[in-house]
Amino acid sequence: MSAKPVVYLGDTTLNTAASYLGGVMTQDGIDFIYVPSGRRVKPAVVAPERKLFIVSDFSATHFPQPLQRRVVSQVKRGAGLLMIGGWESFRGSEGCWQGTPIGDVLPVVIGKADDRVNCDQPTLLAATSDHPIVDGLPWSDRAPTIGGFNRFRPRPRSRVLLEAMLFQARRAGNGMTFSLQRKAPILVIGKHGQGRTAALATDVAPHWVGGLVDWGDRRVAAQVPHGEAIEVGEYYAAFFSRLVRWTAALDEL
Amino acid sequence: MSAKPVVYLGDTTLNTAASYLGGVMTQDGIDFIYVPSGRRVKPAVVAPERKLFIVSDFSATHFPQPLQRRVVSQVKRGAGLLMIGGWESFRGSEGCWQGTPIGDVLPVVIGKADDRVNCDQPTLLAATSDHPIVDGLPWSDRAPTIGGFNRFRPRPRSRVLLEAMLFQARRAGNGMTFSLQRKAPILVIGKHGQGRTAALATDVAPHWVGGLVDWGDRRVAAQVPHGEAIEVGEYYAAFFSRLVRWTAALDEL
Numbered sequence: 001m002s003a004k005p006v007v008y009l010g011d012t013t014l015n016t017a018a019s020y021l022g023g024v025m026t027q028d029g030i031d032f033i034y035v036p037s038g039r040r041v042k043p044a045v046v047a048p049e050r051k052l053f054i055v056s057d058f059s060a061t062h063f064p065q066p067l068q069r070r071v072v073s074q075v076k077r078g079a080g081l082l083m084i085g086g087w088e089s090f091r092g093s094e095g096c097w098q099g100t101p102i103g104d105v106l107p108v109v110i111g112k113a114d115d116r117v118n119c120d121q122p123t124l125l126a127a128t129s130d131h132p133i134v135d136g137l138p139w140s141d142r143a144p145t146i147g148g149f150n151r152f153r154p155r156p157r158s159r160v161l162l163e164a165m166l167f168q169a170r171r172a173g174n175g176m177t178f179s180l181q182r183k184a185p186i187l188v189i190g191k192h193g194q195g196r197t198a199a200l201a202t203d204v205a206p207h208w209v210g211g212l213v214d215w216g217d218r219r220v221a222a223q224v225p226h227g228e229a230i231e232v233g234e235y236y237a238a239f240f241s242r243l244v245r246w247t248a249a250l251d252e253l
Numbered sequence: 254m255s256a257k258p259v260v261y262l263g264d265t266t267l268n269t270a271a272s273y274l275g276g277v278m279t280q281d282g283i284d285f286i287y288v289p290s291g292r293r294v295k296p297a298v299v300a301p302e303r304k305l306f307i308v309s310d311f312s313a314t315h316f317p318q319p320l321q322r323r324v325v326s327q328v329k330r331g332a333g334l335l336m337i338g339g340w341e342s343f344r345g346s347e348g349c350w351q352g353t354p355i356g357d358v359l360p361v362v363i364g365k366a367d368d369r370v371n372c373d374q375p376t377l378l379a380a381t382s383d384h385p386i387v388d389g390l391p392w393s394d395r396a397p398t399i400g401g402f403n404r405f406r407p408r409p410r411s412r413v414l415l416e417a418m419l420f421q422a423r424r425a426g427n428g429m430t431f432s433l434q435r436k437a438p439i440l441v442i443g444k445h446g447q448g449r450t451a452a453l454a455t456d457v458a459p460h461w462v463g464g465l466v467d468w469g470d471r472r473v474a475a476q477v478p479h480g481e482a483i484e485v486g487e488y489y490a491a492f493f494s495r496l497v498r499w500t501a502a503l504d505e506l
Contacts, residue, residue, distance in 0.1 A: 016269065118467035120397050120486055122375040124422050124429060140424035144373050145398065147464055165429060169377050171393035176377060176418060178431050207459035207466060211400055214371035233373055 003048030006032035006248060009041065010058030010088065014227030017057065017205035020213070021084075021240060022224030024232075028241045030250070034224075037088065038062075046070040050079050052248035056204060057086035060096045060103065068101040075105060076193030080247035085201045085208060090150040091115040107158035107190025108199040115151040118208075122167045122178065123147070125186060125202075125212065131161050133187070133242045137235050138216075144235075146186070147210035149201035154188045162187035164202075187243075198247045204240060212236055256301030259285035259501060262294065263311030263341065267480030270310065270458035273466070274337075274493060275477030277485075281494045283503070290341065291315075299323040303332050305501035309457060310339035313349045313356065321354040328358060329446030333500035338454045338461060343403040344368040360411035360443025361452040368404040371461075375420045375431065376400070378439060378455075378465065384414050386440070386495045390488050391469075397488070399439070400463035402454035407441045415440035417455075440496075451500045457493060465489055 006025070011018035013036045025032055032054075035041060041063045053071050055063075075081045083106055089095045090103075090110045097103035098110040123146050127139040139162075146164060154160055164186045167178040190197045203209045216234035223229040244250075259278070264271035266289045278285055285307075288294060294316045306324050308316075328334045336359055342348045343356075343363045350356035351363040376399050380392040392415075399417060407413055417439045420431045439454045456462045469487035476482040497503075 118464075118486070120464040120466075120468040121395060122377070122398055122420075122422070122431075122464075124375070126424055126429075142374060143422040143424060143429060145375055145400075145422075145463075147398075147400070147459075148467070167375075167429070169375070169396040169398075171379055171396060175433055176379075176396060176420070176431070178375075178429070180428055206400075207462070209460070210398075210463065211371075211373040211376075213373075213460060214401070215373040233371070 003050065004031045004033045005051040006030055006054065007045055007050050008032045008054045009035045010037045010056040011205055012037050012057065014224050019224060019228035019230050020205040021056065022227050023222035023230040024237050024240045025244060026224045027222035027237065030244060041067050043067060050074060051250065052080040052082065052244065054082045054084065055102065056084035057088040059088045059094050060100045065101055072101050072105050075195035075197065078194040080196045080249060081105065082198045082243065082247045084204050085150040086203045087116060090152055092150060105192040105197060106199050107155050107188045107197050108152040109155055110152055116148065117151055118148045119146065119166065121169050124165050125162050126165055127161065128163050129159060129161050133246050134161050137239060144215045145211035146202040146208060148208035149184060149186060151184060152199065152201060154185050155190065158188050158190040160185045160188050196247050196249060198243065200243065256303065257284045257286045258304040259283055259307065260298055260303050261285045261307045262288045263290045263309040264458055265290050265310065267477050272477060272481035272483050273458040273485065274309065275480050276475035276483040277490050277493045278497060279477045280475035280490065283497060294320050296320060303327060304503065305333040305335065305497065307335045307337065308355065309337035310341040312341045312347050313353045318354055325354045325358050328448035328450065331447035333449045333502060334358065335451045335496065335500045337457050338403040339456045340369060343405055345403060358445040358450060359452050360408050360441045360450050361405040362408055363405055369401065370404055371401045372399065372419065374422050377418050378415050379418055380414065381416050382412060382414050386499050387414050390492060397468040398464035399455040399461060401461035402437060402439060404437060405452065405454060407438050408443065411441050411443040413438045413441050449500050449502060451496065453496065
């Protein structure tokens with residue numbers, strides 16, 4: 001019996017936040033093992049050779065550093081590593097990935113202090129570079145919103161594919177005026193040895209995912225086994241499928 | 254022993270979506286009994302005289318019509334009735350409140366078909382009328398976003414306090430252009446007999462609550478007993494406190 005290609009850690013449980021990425025991967029035929037946010041990572045998770053490790057709202061305090069180093073070795077040899085944002089990702093309120101073996105091979109520098117940015121005003125994604133993960137999706141004509149993100153800094157030789165544009169919205173007569181306040185990197189990709197690495201600053205699930213979860217007119221229904229059913233926008237599903245497949249180097253399939 | 258003044262039905266459980274309104278009411282000293290979304294309403298819930306009934310993501314199919322009629326009688330005599338939006342509110346995908354005793358006394362007309370509007374693009378709230386629920390909050394200078402809402406029509410003699418402005422965002426050079434597509438009523442208030450009624454089309458919890466949950470710079474931490482802790486924006490907490498207090502006619506306190 002061969003090991004499942006993808007390890008997915010975090011996003012609470014398959015009945016809550018993890019139902020989103022779990023549903024998307026299930027519908028895309030990507031087989032994975034899952035570890036909920038409250039559990040500790042065990043050696044069996046990192047022992048077999050994997051194609052991709054996904055860490056999303058999973059605190060570093062639940063991932064023993066010797067086991068993190070085995071992930072890093074796998075990445076050097078060609079496995080992918082993807083961290084997705086949230087209150088327990090990157091630094092977060094309780095992510096605490098700064099200065100850890102996994103945090104150190106991500107394509108971004110993680111801050112030492114709480115890096116959460118909660119957006120009560122319009123925050124939109126814009127593509128900043130051509131790349132198979134983002135090409136062909138309607139970033140320009142239908143820029144999706146997000147609800148928040150972790151603040152991080154791209155490392156040298158990484159590539160920023162998406163950035164957030166934060167606007168202030170003010171009432172003006174019967175309309176609104178929008179003024180750009182600042183920009184922030186949202187999707188950054190890189191390499192570590194032979195492996196692909198990616199850091200997505202926003203969340204794959206509510207509430208930080210914002211309008212991105214409903215991106216597009218066509219709705220997609222999906223459900224991970226033993227998890228909650230989801231109904232999301234077509235471009236949301238397409239974007240996360242591509243992100244997972246590219247980072248796992250399954251993108252040629 | 255006197256009955257608790259507020260009945261709160263729905264939003265899944267106190268450990269999930271109901272942790273938001275549950276947390277806000279707890280922190281505001283508003284005592285309530287709670288019924289999770291999956292449960293059936295029992296006679297003991299509607300027997301004592303209450304000050305307010307809140308129905309939020311709770312399907313009409315779990316609220317027997319004879320018991321709904323007892324709520325309507327209480328409203329006629331002066332109790333408040335508040336429905337808050339979601340996939341199981343108003344018509345929703347599974348709310349099915351159209352043509353029910355409770356649905357018929359709300360200040361809005363509920364549609365017969367799925368009324369859900371999921372917003373992947375910027376959707377902002379604007380105050381349309383002065384009223385104690387909305388006065389003094391920074392709607393104009395810091396218009397908050399929402400992520401979705403139920404489409405409904407205000408009844409004659411009701412009052413619209415908030416509306417949503419739906420924009421299309423398109424990339425334009427280094428910036429974005431925003432064009433107003435349409436508006437929709439979001440908060441509508443009315444009366445039934447002696448009781449105050451209110452319909453809020455967006456959700457109190459993710460994902461439809463959008464950026465509204467983080468509205469303001471100051472963070473508020475709260476926790477309902479036996480529920481999940483929340484951390485929200487100050488104006489979000491203030492807005493929902495006022496909405497509950499006004500509809501319950503506790504606003505003079």
